[in-house]
Structure formats: structure tokens, C-alpha cells
Amino acid sequence: MSYVAQTPEQIRGLIAKAKRRDVLFVALGVIALGIGFATFLALFLDMLLDGWGRLRPEFFTQFPSRRAAQAGILSAWVGTFLVMIVTAAVAVPLGVSAGIYLEEYAPKNWVTDVIEINITNLAGVPSIVYGLLALGLFVYAFGLGQSVQTAGLTLALLILPVVIVATREAIRAIPAMIREGAYAVGATRWQTVKDHIIPYSMPGILTGVIIGMSRAIGETAPIITIGALTFIAFLPPAPVGAEFPFLSFEWLKAPFTVMPIQMFNWTSRPDPAFHANAAAAGTILVFMTLAMNGLAIWLRYRLRKNIKW
Amino acid sequence: MLGSARPGAAGLTPDASPPPPLKAESRDLSFHYGNGFKALNAITMPVHEHRVTALIGPSGCGKSTFLRCFNRMHDLYPGNRYEGAIVLHPDNTNLLADDVDPIEVRMRVSMVFQKPNPFPKSIYENVAYGLRVRGVTNKNHLDDKVEESLRGAALWDEVKQRLNEVGSNLSGGQQQRLCIARALATDPEILLFDEPTSALDPIATASIEELISELKKRVTILIVTHNMQQAARVSDYTAYMYLGELIEFDRTDTIFFKPGRKETEDYITGRFG
Ligand SMILES: Nc1ncnc2c1ncn2[C@@H]1O[C@H](COP(=O)(O)OP(=O)(O)OP(=O)(O)O)[C@@H](O)[C@H]1O
Numbered sequence A: 001m002s003y004v005a006q007t008p009e010q011i012r013g014l015i016a017k018a019k020r021r022d023v024l025f026v027a028l029g030v031i032a033l034g035i036g037f038a039t040f041l042a043l044f045l046d047m048l049l050d051g052w053g054r055l056r057p058e059f060f061t062q063f064p065s066r067r068a069a070q071a072g073i074l075s076a077w078v079g080t081f082l083v084m085i086v087t088a089a090v091a092v093p094l095g096v097s098a099g100i101y102l103e104e105y106a107p108k109n110w111v112t113d114v115i116e117i118n119i120t121n122l123a124g125v126p127s128i129v130y131g132l133l134a135l136g137l138f139v140y141a142f143g144l145g146q147s148v149q150t151a152g153l154t155l156a157l158l159i160l161p162v163v164i165v166a167t168r169e170a171i172r173a174i175p176a177m178i179r180e181g182a183y184a185v186g187a188t189r190w191q192t193v194k195d196h197i198i199p200y201s202m203p204g205i206l207t208g209v210i211i212g213m214s215r216a217i218g219e220t221a222p223i224i225t226i227g228a229l230t231f232i233a234f235l236p237p238a239p240v241g242a243e244f245p246f247l248s249f250e251w252l253k254a255p256f257t258v259m260p261i262q263m264f265n266w267t268s269r270p271d272p273a274f275h276a277n278a279a280a281a282g283t284i285l286v287f288m289t290l291a292m293n294g295l296a297i298w299l300r301y302r303l304r305k306n307i308k309w
Numbered sequence B: 001m002l003g004s005a006r007p008g009a010a011g012l013t014p015d016a017s018p019p020p021p022l023k024a025e026s027r028d029l030s031f032h033y034g035n036g037f038k039a040l041n042a043i044t045m046p047v048h049e050h051r052v053t054a055l056i057g058p059s060g061c062g063k064s065t066f067l068r069c070f071n072r073m074h075d076l077y078p079g080n081r082y083e084g085a086i087v088l089h090p091d092n093t094n095l096l097a098d099d100v101d102p103i104e105v106r107m108r109v110s111m112v113f114q115k116p117n118p119f120p121k122s123i124y125e126n127v128a129y130g131l132r133v134r135g136v137t138n139k140n141h142l143d144d145k146v147e148e149s150l151r152g153a154a155l156w157d158e159v160k161q162r163l164n165e166v167g168s169n170l171s172g173g174q175q176q177r178l179c180i181a182r183a184l185a186t187d188p189e190i191l192l193f194d195e196p197t198s199a200l201d202p203i204a205t206a207s208i209e210e211l212i213s214e215l216k217k218r219v220t221i222l223i224v225t226h227n228m229q230q231a232a233r234v235s236d237y238t239a240y241m242y243l244g245e246l247i248e249f250d251r252t253d254t255i256f257f258k259p260g261r262k263e264t265e266d267y268i269t270g271r272f273g
């Protein structure tokens, strides 16, 4: 007669069966999530406990030292901070402009398609390859030295694809209707981009930038490749000074180290006291990454509040 | 057929004689989408000044396509191609000519869309945007014009206290009136409406219809609608389109009471398809 359940009992049976599957799926999801989260928590807690004894103010204000108990991460966190500034200053304007160009201006032809595919692929290139490229290009060809600027440029290259892809996705999320609304009152393409496309895609772009930066902050391989120092007991020159012109960019050319390299250096020492230092530095690095992600979430929430269609 | 007023039609606006001057004319207008589809075929139709012209016809017949030719909206997408002309009077400019900048066209011919599409900016900035892109920066001028446009769109009293609130917080009908205010702020010569009430409830619809009848004193209006009663209520002229062709154009009362073509009559009386 009919292939469809007819009687109330049959219908109830069907619903019950569907609901059991629902429960099963939820259970699987929770287990999967639990495994991921528990692993992270276990690793993190282990590291935190190992490094706990070293997590005190002097740890942040001392240079590395031959004696584990007196070693700190001053040069490492300052180096990381400065390198990140260069990375952001280079990757954001370049990546956002490229994303806007590809989305709003580029003709839709095969050349654009090839570029598009390549950008997506670039995001998957191993980071050490970027290090090699940077060594040849920035250090030797451009003579930028084994410096903060070289590291910043290298990491900027590394996260450029992430920024471009995030920009494009944020732009694509803007409804065509809104864009047409701007053009319909006589806006030019640049006015539309400046007044609408960029502001409305800003939350998405920022999220992409910060996710890219939190990847870059933990990168070790390319930084080692370009020749970061592993032991450094001085700071780059200060960017602001007391005398005219008050601003200095000498720090860009300074040798440097970064957090993950400092960690790497300490873990490779035989003395277990240094391992505690490495664990403490690792804990701080994780907190830095989490803080950046928290910032991304907060910014996205703040900026999205007023953007809805 | 064009513009001929038939005697004996019910006493709808405007007076039967003489026909008002032309604001624009589409001459042998054909349109091809980028995929090669020919959506309009040799449409010749007058647009009378300070009158409301309604475009009706079954879904997919090309009403929106035709409307969007008037402000060169199709130029935003690659591969679209116009043939023929849309002449704007009194200066006899062919809006579709290659040497006419689509931005200039959109400064003269404004548009209100099917779904309200306010920018996610303040009510004030929504209305002021068209002026800002024209380089108006004087705060007093902007204030005056924003108020005037919001009054023109019958929205001023509802929003004057909260001009700095985000436009998308308004109700659907208010949002649509905000979009009308935005389109009015730049004093366009022609205002295009593409099914402006299809997303609104009957009360909001009535207020928009009332507004359209009021606005025609200031601008020439072209409106696409699926609602026969709406076409009858607000328009002075009606064009019936079918499969990219203009089947019949005449005064609205004629189209509704004494259509010249059987297809028109069938569509209007609901015997279509
Ligand atoms: N971007 C496009 N590319 C190709 N063909 C299109 C495009 N937009 C519309 N068309 C086609 O052009 C024809 C006319 O479409 P149009 O949107 O103008 O119809 P309409 O009369 O406004 O219909 P509706 O009443 O449903 O809004 C349709 O056959 C449609 O499929």
C-alpha cells in the first residue's frame, strides 16, 4: 500500500528512532571535543606545573644567563613583541589590499583564478621554506641582516595568505544588496570600498589577522633559518628617545631572539633546571596566544554589534 | 497605442488631456546578460514626467532587468550588454551611451530595492550618504537635507529623536522609508522602485503607496509591482511585459479597463497561465 508510516504507533516509532540517532551523534561530538580539550589541558597543566616555580616577576625582567635560576625571558619577549609589530605592519596593509583587489577589482578570468589557487596553496607551504626564501632574499640579496626586520618580514610573508583569505571571505559575506545600495546613490568604486566594504569586513579581517599572528608568534623554524640568536643579553635600541627626532628605527636592524627560540634553547640544555625555564616560557607563550585569540573574539563581537543586514 | 488616452475610462488621475511631457524614453532597448541570455527585446516606451509608470508582468518577464537599465545597475557585473537607447529629457542624453559614466546616471536616477537595504550605519549617515559621495561636507546643509528627505519619506517624526541609531534597528517598513529618504536626498530626476512593498505588511505597504503618490509631484517614478491593485492604485501609466517584450503600454485606467491586447486582459484578470 503505502511506503510512508501511517499509524500513530509507526510515526512514534520513527521519531524515537531518529531521536536515538540524535543522542548518539551528540555523544560522539562530546567525546571528540573532550579528547581534544583534555589533551590540551593535560599538556598545558604539565607545563604549567613544571614551570610554576619560575613564574615570578624577575623572570620577565632578566636576560638569559648561564645559571638557570637567574635566567629570564626579557630579550625573548621584547624580541617577539617587536617582530610581531613588524609582521602586523607589513602583513595587514599588503594582505588587506590584495584581498580587496582580488574581490572588488580583479577581472574574473583565468589569471585571477591561478593567483587565487596559488594563494590558497601558499597557506599550506611548510614554514621552513619561507625561512629559506627569507634567508636568500632578505638576508643576502637585500642585506637586511639577521635582524628584527628580517624576522618580521618573513613572518609577514608566512601569514599573508591567511590575511588575504580572511579579507576575501569577510568581503564576500557582505550582501550584494548593500553594495548595490551604495552604487545606486552614485558612489564610485573607491567610495564603495572605503565607506562600506572595508568597514563592514573589518571584524572578519581582524579575526584573520590575529589568527595569523597567533600562528606566527609560535613559529620557530623560519626564524632559526634566518639566523636568530639563541643567547642574547641586550635589548634592541629603544624606538623612542629623549632627543630629537624622538623616534628611532634602529631597533629594526638589531639582532634578536624570540620566545620559541628561547624555549628551544633551554630544552636542549642537559641541566633540568633549564627545562623548568622552558616550561615557564612555554606557559607564557600559550597565554600570549590565548590572549590574542581572546582579543580577536572581543573585537569581532564589538565591531559586529552594529553591523547587521 | 502609446500614450493614447481612451475616452470613457474611469476618472483616475491624471486628466485625459494633454499627455504630460516626456521625462525619458526607451528606444529599441535590448539587453543581454553575461551568460548570453537576451532578457529584453527591442523595448520602446515613454516615461512621462511627474507621473508614476508601473511595470507589470509574470515573474521572469524582465521587469527588474528593464528597471535596472535606467540606472545602469547592470554595469556592476561583467559581460552584460545593452543595445538601443534610453534617452533622458530635457537634455536628450542617452543614458546607455558608452561615453556616459554610469555614476553620473546614478546621480540622476536613484533606486529603491525590493528588500530594504539600509547601510549598517546611523539613520543620519544612511540619508546623508548620497550627499557625502557628492562632496557635501557642510554640516548645516547635511542636516537640512537629511531632515527634508526624511520628511519627504514620511519618516521624520518617527526617527527625529534617534538619528544616530543604526538604521537596521528600524522596522521593515521604516527601513524601506529610510531607503526612500536615502534615494530622495540627492534630488534625483527619476526614482526607480523594484517591488518596494513585497517584503512589507499591508499597513507599511499602504504608507509606502501613499508616499509614492505624494512623491510624484517632485520626481518621475517607475515602479515594478506584482500586485495589480497596487499598480491600479498608484500608477498613471502601466506597461505589461511578457518574455522580455513590451506587450502593451497605456494609461493605467485603459490597461485595466479596456486593454488593447488579449494577453494583457488575461494577465490582469488572472486568467494567465
Ligand atoms: N544575472 C542574470 N544572469 C542571467 N540571466 C538573468 C540574470 N538575472 C535575471 N536573469 C533572467 O532574465 C529574465 C528576467 O529576469 P528579471 O529578474 O528581470 O525578471 P522579473 O520580471 O523582474 O521577475 P520577478 O517578477 O520574479 O522579479 C529571467 O528569465 C531571468 O532568469
Ligand SMILES: [Mg+2]
Pocket (backbone or CB within 6 Å): B063, B064, B065, B194, B224
Ligand atoms: Mg524582479
